[in-house]
Amino acid sequence: MASRRKPLLKVIILGDSGVGKTSLMNQFVNRKFSNQYKATIGADFLTKEVSVDDKVVTMQIWDTAGQERFQSLGVAFYRGADCCVLVYDVNSAKSFETLDSWRDEFLVQASPRDPDNFPFLVLGNKVDLEEGRRQVTAKRAMHWCQSKGNIPYFETSAKEAINVEPAFQAVAKMALAQEQDVEVEFPDHIRVDAEPRQSSADACAC
């Protein structure tokens, strides 16, 4: 087993149940989509090696349960996060309105050293659904992101692989800027996925 120093970027994905957190993670890491994912209970994570400015880093992406709450005892695995991805469903106003509480809860639980400058990123998912179902406009979402310190915003579809790759590349870049190198022992057989396919849709970075 080889041992080497490598940046490990810990990323937490938060958002209401059913907004597509598991699907986004699987689309990014495994480049596949299924509408048969069961609800996430507890937490899960996948790892993926990515290049950021010619530097190879390992992203450890944590998929969380959107319905569970652990306010009283805290969520220990939030700690040490280098970036937090907030996900909502553009077809559900409620899922957008809870972004505030997800952000606040993360800051309380993760206790980052500099909460005012901790890197967040917002994904408005399920843009593949028909236009008539949309309940949150991009303008409204971008306004919220601006009010929280210019959080980058992407509109995505995990199903159609729209903007997933650019969004997570942005996550990696922000996380790398945040992280401090940690000593991690990686086994030789760690899964290294092929280059993900490029998405064609536009990203909104406000």
Added chain:
Amino acid sequence: MLSTAEFWKTEAAPPSLPLFNKNLGFALSIEDGAKALETFGQKWAKAFPTAPGTESKDGEVSDVSEAPELGDAGPQVDENEDEHLRIFRRDAERTFKLKLNQDQQISVLSHYVKTYGDYHQGLSFVVSAIMLVADGSTEGKEPLVTKKQLALARRIATALAEDKEKYAMIEAWKAEAVISAVDGYVLMEILKKHRPQLSSQLERNGILPEIWFQRIRCGLCVHVLPLVALFPFLDHFFTYGQPFLRKFTLALLALLETRIAKAGNNTSRILEIIHLDLEVMGLSKAELVDPASAKTKIAEFTDLCLSAVNSAAASCASSSAKTGGSEIAAAHEAASAGESRSNTTTSPSADLVEILSAVDAIDWAVESTRQYDLRLRARMERAKAQAATKEESDEEDEDDEDELSDDSETEEERLARLMGGVTLK
């Protein structure tokens, strides 16, 4: 459901339901389904008493206001008005293909929330598993779900919630299921004493109970175990309650110890092993597509799961014999008389006996209170430190002070409120 031809033509047709993701060809036929119904569905229908005033003796639901007529569209979900209904719909869509069946599952979940006021998605997992083995014979015609199935699922969910000492599921089926984290940490204390290397490896890699234990404690292993082991697991849990669940967890970790040790510090791999992900259990993608080519490996996987289930059950049976057993356990045993049982009498291997006995040796209430206090204190300390940091930051930036409201709740106050006014010193 499993015993109806229509189920196999519709719900069970490819692509497979998430409930079947780990079954790979075993326990997946109408014959196996009928056997499961006979072994478990009928037994559970006898073992769980009918709730007075809501169901008739044959298990039919008499309160139609709580159980919609079969074929009804079910509750209409306004996602922006009822968060529970929104989640029920999402969960049902991820469980069954037919809207009719989704609606029936939602009716059981709605009844539970109306009664107990809270919800955890583990409940939807458990309800769907019970619906599979409840008697749904419709002679091949729709609807696939009958009122008997709804009655059984509702009856069992109610019984598991109502018996707070034996099952304590009312605490586990909450959005904030503190009990699952606390119970998990108590189990980790036992592991630390009896399997120090394994415990150290999990701790070193950040594999904390709140990451994985909910799947066992709140989801009762639905989506963790293959059906062939899941139904015996549920059966023993219904019989023995929490001690079985705790012993099963320790047995599973002990049986996975060698695999976990080989994973070293590959955190992702360790978590996949604990989740019993099939690829990590030695089954390749090709074998998952064609299970017939991997009968031996599948048998090994199944045996491992059943070994954990049966070891825990045998330990519970041994403990129960020493204490004289409970009336409910006796009722379950009576209900199963004459029926084929899984290998409940299989004794745990010698190296498992000690760690499983440790569950009986500790005062769970005392230990769980201690673990709870430890974590609450740590949480309060973090909140205080964060508040101090924020205060310093605010003093440096006068603009920020304007944003602070005099009547806003501090983190410490919020925690105290959440804990019912308890303040730790």
